[in-house]
Amino acid sequence: MDKAALGPIHYIWFAVVGTALAVAIVVLCIKEYAREWKHHQAIAKRLQIKAVEEKIKTLESELPSVKEEMKAKYEERLRMTRMIRAQVMASPVKIQQIQIDSLKKVDRCTTCHTGIEDVDMKDQENPYKGHPGKYLQWHDIEKFGCTICHEGQGLSTDYMHAAHMPLRGLDRPWQKAVLSKYLIQSSCGKCHLDKEVPFAPLLSKGRDVIEKAGCSGCHKVRLYENQERVGPSLDLLGSKVNRAWLLRWLSNPREYDPQEGLIRPRMPKFSLSKDQILALEAFLMASGNETVLKEPAEGGDPEAGALLFRETRCVTCHLVEGKGGYLAPELSGITSKVSKKWLYSWIKDTHYFQPRTKMPQFNFSEKQMSDLVEYMWEEFQGEEFEIPKEFEDISGNGKDAGEMVNQGKKIFMEYGCTGCHAKTGIEQGRIAPDIIGLGSRDEERLEWGKAQGVDKYIGNWVFARLKDPDLLEKKAKMPHFPLTEEEMAAATMALLSDTGGDIPSQYVVSAPNQENYPDLPGEFGKIVDKYRCRSCHVVYGKGSWVSMHPLDGEGSEVRKEWLRAYFSLPYSLRPILKERMVSLKMSDSEVDLLVNFFTSVMVNNSIPGDEGTFTEEEVAGGKILFDKYGCISCHIMGKGGGYVGPPLTTVGDRLTAGWIFAYMKNPRYYEPWSIQPDYGFSEEETRALTAYLASCKEMKKNIRVSQGK
Amino acid sequence: MIKGLKRFTEWLVHTQIWSSIFRQGWPDTERNRILTILNTCLFHLHPLKVRTHGLKVKYTFCLGGVSLFLFIVETITGVLLMFYYRPTVEYAYQDMKDLEFAVTFGLFLRNMHRWAAHGMVLTVILHMCRVFYTGSYKPPREYNWCIGVSLLVLTLLLSFTGYLLPWDQLAFWAVTVGTNMAKATPLMGAEGPFHILSEMSDMCFYLRGSVDISENTLLRFYVLHCIALPLAAVGLMGIHFWRVRKDGGISGPL
Numbered sequence: 001m002d003k004a005a006l007g008p009i010h011y012i013w014f015a016v017v018g019t020a021l022a023v024a025i026v027v028l029c030i031k032e033y034a035r036e037w038k039h040h041q042a043i044a045k046r047l048q049i050k051a052v053e054e055k056i057k058t059l060e061s062e063l064p065s066v067k068e069e070m071k072a073k074y075e076e077r078l079r080m081t082r083m084i085r086a087q088v089m090a091s092p093v094k095i096q097q098i099q100i101d102s103l104k105k106v107d108r109c110t111t112c113h114t115g116i117e118d119v120d121m122k123d124q125e126n127p128y129k130g131h132p133g134k135y136l137q138w139h140d141i142e143k144f145g146c147t148i149c150h151e152g153q154g155l156s157t158d159y160m161h162a163a164h165m166p167l168r169g170l171d172r173p174w175q176k177a178v179l180s181k182y183l184i185q186s187s188c189g190k191c192h193l194d195k196e197v198p199f200a201p202l203l204s205k206g207r208d209v210i211e212k213a214g215c216s217g218c219h220k221v222r223l224y225e226n227q228e229r230v231g232p233s234l235d236l237l238g239s240k241v242n243r244a245w246l247l248r249w250l251s252n253p254r255e256y257d258p259q260e261g262l263i264r265p266r267m268p269k270f271s272l273s274k275d276q277i278l279a280l281e282a283f284l285m286a287s288g289n290e291t292v293l294k295e296p297a298e299g300g301d302p303e304a305g306a307l308l309f310r311e312t313r314c315v316t317c318h319l320v321e322g323k324g325g326y327l328a329p330e331l332s333g334i335t336s337k338v339s340k341k342w343l344y345s346w347i348k349d350t351h352y353f354q355p356r357t358k359m360p361q362f363n364f365s366e367k368q369m370s371d372l373v374e375y376m377w378e379e380f381q382g383e384e385f386e387i388p389k390e391f392e393d394i395s396g397n398g399k400d401a402g403e404m405v406n407q408g409k410k411i412f413m414e415y416g417c418t419g420c421h422a423k424t425g426i427e428q429g430r431i432a433p434d435i436i437g438l439g440s441r442d443e444e445r446l447e448w449g450k451a452q453g454v455d456k457y458i459g460n461w462v463f464a465r466l467k468d469p470d471l472l473e474k475k476a477k478m479p480h481f482p483l484t485e486e487e488m489a490a491a492t493m494a495l496l497s498d499t500g501g502d503i504p505s506q507y508v509v510s511a512p513n514q515e516n517y518p519d520l521p522g523e524f525g526k527i528v529d530k531y532r533c534r535s536c537h538v539v540y541g542k543g544s545w546v547s548m549h550p551l552d553g554e555g556s557e558v559r560k561e562w563l564r565a566y567f568s569l570p571y572s573l574r575p576i577l578k579e580r581m582v583s584l585k586m587s588d589s590e591v592d593l594l595v596n597f598f599t600s601v602m603v604n605n606s607i608p609g610d611e612g613t614f615t616e617e618e619v620a621g622g623k624i625l626f627d628k629y630g631c632i633s634c635h636i637m638g639k640g641g642g643y644v645g646p647p648l649t650t651v652g653d654r655l656t657a658g659w660i661f662a663y664m665k666n667p668r669y670y671e672p673w674s675i676q677p678d679y680g681f682s683e684e685e686t687r688a689l690t691a692y693l694a695s696c697k698e699m700k701k702n703i704r705v706s707q708g709k
Numbered sequence: 710m711i712k713g714l715k716r717f718t719e720w721l722v723h724t725q726i727w728s729s730i731f732r733q734g735w736p737d738t739e740r741n742r743i744l745t746i747l748n749t750c751l752f753h754l755h756p757l758k759v760r761t762h763g764l765k766v767k768y769t770f771c772l773g774g775v776s777l778f779l780f781i782v783e784t785i786t787g788v789l790l791m792f793y794y795r796p797t798v799e800y801a802y803q804d805m806k807d808l809e810f811a812v813t814f815g816l817f818l819r820n821m822h823r824w825a826a827h828g829m830v831l832t833v834i835l836h837m838c839r840v841f842y843t844g845s846y847k848p849p850r851e852y853n854w855c856i857g858v859s860l861l862v863l864t865l866l867l868s869f870t871g872y873l874l875p876w877d878q879l880a881f882w883a884v885t886v887g888t889n890m891a892k893a894t895p896l897m898g899a900e901g902p903f904h905i906l907s908e909m910s911d912m913c914f915y916l917r918g919s920v921d922i923s924e925n926t927l928l929r930f931y932v933l934h935c936i937a938l939p940l941a942a943v944g945l946m947g948i949h950f951w952r953v954r955k956d957g958g959i960s961g962p963l
Contacts, residue, residue, distance in 0.1 A: 028817055
């Protein structure tokens with residue numbers, strides 16, 4: 001090959017390609033070296049040093065003016081702060097990562113968010129910001145990492161690939177992006193499996209909605225697999241309501257109470273045709289049995305009934321014109337729904353009609369019952385319903401009664417009515433698909449129906465499903481639930497928190513399983529069942545938290561005499577509470593049994609049972625402490641005081657000395673939800689306070705004061 | 710000084726080590742030059758003499774050579790990537806991200822492997838086109854044409870098996886679609902015409918090692934990608950190049 005073949009053009013090509021290669025290599029090295037996170041670490045370091053130096057400066061300027069005895073302390077602090085500065089300055093520039101084997105996670109988020117644990121950096125911009133709140137104190141970052149809560153791609157060290165983009169912008173290809181400020185509460189629900197999750201109000205609300213709306217009647221929902229049915233038994237419905245009411249109810253339950261949101265009635269609206277409603281009505285009314293109803297005695301006194309109504313505090317559970325408790329149905333307008341005979345029979349024999357109701361069987365006398373019925377009949381008079389015209393036109397329609405009933409039964413089963421309502425002879429079964437692990441469903445595989453325009457995000461799907469079931473599926477069987485948009489959003493979020501069983505058991509926080517607590521045995525069990533104590537109180541691990549006062553250990557807490565008086569005539573310990581103890585009208589023998597059982601069995605052995613002996617000095621010392629700590633700002637003592645805590649004027653009559661001592665020593669040991677501040681009293685101070693409080697009695701004779709101990 | 714150097718080389722070429730490696734003398738005579746090519750493993754595939762027009766780019770566009778070059782790039786970067794990659798469901802994607810974000814030059818390494826792979830598919834196809842349009846498949850080169858077609862298939866298979874290894878959504882679904890095609894094979898596929906095999910024993914099942922894409926598929930594809938297919942390609946390439954020489958060099962009519 002001669003030189004002429006390689007003209008100057010070849011040399012130019014060679015030069016160009018060679019230079020381009022060299023430049024590319026240099027650019028590659030620069031890019032490799034100048035990573036985004038290095039820039040962030042440098043800025044974070046500068047900010048941290050600035051914060052520490054400001055601290056040092058203030059300490060230095062204050063040093064000459066501090067008192068002599070404080071000087072050593074100040075110098076020590078100064079030395080420590082200088083050490084921190086040296087530490088920050090010497091901290092190397094490197095990728096930080098948190099590796100958690102049990103969660104199979106490697107999070108490099110702290111590579112850029114270096115100051116996340118630094119309390120001084122709370123006011124900085126992201127990514128230099130310290131984590132708000134105390135969340136990292138509760139969840140050690142080395143044990144939990146970041147993406148377990150926040151989602152996103154923890155392995156990445158640049159903004160884009162970490163999938164930072166709350167609220168799923170459409171230009172983002174990520175499936176599991178960093179959650180927004182609101183959605184993040186759903187992550188709490190991954191591990192926190194109790195119904196009330198602290199610091200996650202939206203999640204707790206969502207779980208409440210799921211429970212009350214009775215989702216688990218048709219779907220298998222995590223946490224609610226074994227929930228009791230939310231609706232009443234329909235076994236004797238035919239004797240309870242009239243046809244006109246039932247037809248209106250089945251057409252649109254919301255007409256009964258057109259308020260928004262999940263209040264009673266909770267019955268959702270099914271899309272049923274007129275014929276279907278008629279058939280269903282025929283089936284339900286066929287259960288009527290007039291012979292079980294009894295006539296109330298003549299001559300009930302409505303005024304006595306009104307007094308009884310108030311004394312019993314029915315409004316603790318029932319609504320009256322939209323006001324009152326949320327446990328039981330609205331009472332105003334009750335006459336348009338039920339007959340007088342049924343109302344009487346219900347009060348007389350509550351658990352015969354609804355074996356699983358939360359309502360106690362009140363121990364009213366015959367006279368009291370007829371008074372009460374008379375009063376309610378006058379007070380809660382509602383309009384008389386007539387069968388809607390459109391039903392009259394087609395009723396009959398050529399079918400005989402038996403055929404209608406059979407058709408109604410078919411509809412009853414097909415629409416999953418048994419999910420919420422018990423009916424003898426029809427087995428309970430979930431008619432809808434499981435929604436376990438809903439949060440990790442593949443969005444591409446879901447049916448999007450008419451909602452094609454929306455961002456295909458699982459949360460949008462669930463929300464759309466709740467809002468308008470027909471949008472996603474033609475002729476959906478799922479009914480329209482009477483929820484507000486906020487409630488739907490909260491419920492959606494709570495459902496998304498179930499991302500499948502990928503959380504190791506050591507991370508799971510769950511409420512004790514109520515299944516482990518069977519019905520109570522013996523006479524005590526019978527009383528608990530009769531008065532449905534567990535509708536409001538937790539008794540031996542099972543029950544409801546309407547009252548924040550579980551009854552286990554009650555015998556150690558209150559005194560026998562007080563308990564007896566309280567059962568005979570309950571009063572409200574805290575008048576600001578809406579849910580107050582109802583007056584059950586227990587018989588004397590029942591009160592005796594309960595008092596004995598409480599004081600002998602339902603006790604906490606770690607609390608001393610004896611009354612204790614206190615000296616006069618201790619009582620006086622307690623009084624001084626009581627005034628010093630300003631207890632009166634929350635508690636009533638004598639004439640004045642606050643309304644946050646229970647009144648203490650006669651606390652010595654109510655509480656045992658042992659309980660007062662134990663409670664003052666550590667308020668949150670026995671009642672973790674208590675808002676009583678823990679003052680860290682010493683043994684002597686606690687004793688003195690106990691002595692003082694135990695002496696606050698109406699009848700001082702009970703206290704034994706011994707001299708000189 | 711020069712004298713000393715001469716004496717040193719004289720001594721060196723007569724040592725046993727030197728003469729066991731280079732069997733002939735300096736390539737300063739015609740005979741020794743031929744022997745140098747014939748006796749050296751690496752030069753063995755190289756023709757004894759190259760025609761001047763063989764150096765002209767527009768004769769071959771150097772497509773075969775570029776393919777070989779890219780194959781070598783793939784081998785080197787691939788071996789380096791193997792140090793960081795574990796073919797398990799748990800780690801595959803994580804290792805990919807490690808390469809991207811934590812390993813020095815990891816992203817470059819991975820991208821180089823990826824782009825070289827794309828480039829190789831492209832150049833091999835262009836190479837085939839070039840051979841077709843210049844009529845270079847005609848006798849006596851028809852055997853080498855067949856070897857070349859096999860090499861093209863191997864290149865595509867290498868590309869396909871490598872596609873699953875990142876274990877991301879794209880990989881998963883691409884290979885799902887790709888292997889689903891095997892179901893439609895006549896006779897051998899469970900859904901193909903005249904099928905005789907069940908879903909548990911058809912081509913697709915053997916390709917995946919399970920009914921769906923799973924850890925088995927990942928491992929299978931990894932072994933194919935890193936061992937079986939490259940070895941086959943190297944073997945066929947050896948024959949290919951040797952036949953190029955035997956059939957009259959890289960260019961020019963016979």
